[in-house]
Amino acid sequence: xxxxxxxxxxxxxxxxxxxxxxxxxxxxxxxxxxxxxxxxxxxxxxxxxxxxxxxxxxxxxxxxxxxxxxxxxxxxxxxxxxxxxxxxxxxxxxxxxxxxxxxxxxxxxxxxxxxxxxxxxxxxxxxxxxxxxxxxxxxxxxxxxxxxxxxxxxxxxxxxxxxxxxxxxxxxxxxxxxxx
Numbered sequence: 001x002x003x004x005x006x007x008x009x010x011x012x013x014x015x016x017x018x019x020x021x022x023x024x025x026x027x028x029x030x031x032x033x034x035x036x037x038x039x040x041x042x043x044x045x046x047x048x049x050x051x052x053x054x055x056x057x058x059x060x061x062x063x064x065x066x067x068x069x070x071x072x073x074x075x076x077x078x079x080x081x082x083x084x085x086x087x088x089x090x091x092x093x094x095x096x097x098x099x100x101x102x103x104x105x106x107x108x109x110x111x112x113x114x115x116x117x118x119x120x121x122x123x124x125x126x127x128x129x130x131x132x133x134x135x136x137x138x139x140x141x142x143x144x145x146x147x148x149x150x151x152x153x154x155x156x157x158x159x160x161x162x163x164x165x166x167x168x169x170x171x172x173x174x175x176x177x178x179x180x
Contacts, residue, residue, distance in 0.1 A: 031078075
């Protein structure tokens with residue numbers, strides 16, 4: 001993946017009908033703690049982290065790095081989206097040299113079921129395609145995570161592979177589909 005650098009990051013906030021995608025700010029710290037300590041959010045990503053550990057170790061401005069967007073609704077953080085290079089040593093790639101951008105997202109449970117994930121991920125993918133034209137994006141999720149599987153299909157990801165990782169079957173897809 002061509003790296004997101006000073007010319008492309010952070011972008012101006014991206015606005016949708018209901019959301020703003022933006023770089024992290026100090027006011028998001030409590031939202032990050034809530035997100036990473038939530039048992040519901042942690043179900044398919046290795047579990048919740050202890051709140052006390054997060055409070056003690058969370059930087060003043062968490063998530064301040066290229067590829068991470070805070071999802072904001074009505075002035076409050078409701079989740080995050082990441083577009084990070086997929087590590088070469090992990091299974092699942094669409095290019096021989098690896099390093100594709102991998103889409104990740106997490107929303108607070110109160111934001112589930114309102115279409116925010118589709119809206120935010122669509123906006124992030126559109127921005128990415130305009131910023132790095134021709135670069136593929138991949139997504140991996142546990143096949144047991146039915147919500148994530150539906151979202152991948154809605155966003156237009158096409159299945160490339162399935163494999164075992166982290167003790168569970170993983171679904172691996174690409175956007176746009178390889179060869180398109």
